[in-house]
Amino acid sequence: MNPGELRERITISRAVFEDDGIGGSITSESIIFSGWASVAAKKSKDGLLGGRDVEVRTHLVIMRMPGTEPQKGDVITWRGKSLIVKAVRPDYRAALVELDCVQEA
Known part of the structure; x- marks a missing residue:
């Protein structure tokens, strides 16, 4: 990955x-992390959750491996939005x- 592609400022927090x-x-x-990443919206779908209409958006976040590896359930703050991590795929190489x-939403 070209470092110039990491254009979005994010913060990852953990409970x-x-x-x-x-x-x-x-x-x-x-x-646990504050730095630069690539963030892309992959898909969006409308649905019903808890008796209310919601729009669920899936995002792909790519970043350099931080000192503390992200985990499922961590929360990414990006452009004032909260993204919940559902899967982590490290590429150690x-x-x-x-x-x-x-x-x-």
């Missing part, structure tokens, strides 16, 4: 669960990772 000391847990967001993401 972190911590013990609250009284038998429960506290959830907080931890940023090329030091890239492809992420299949979903955005509900």
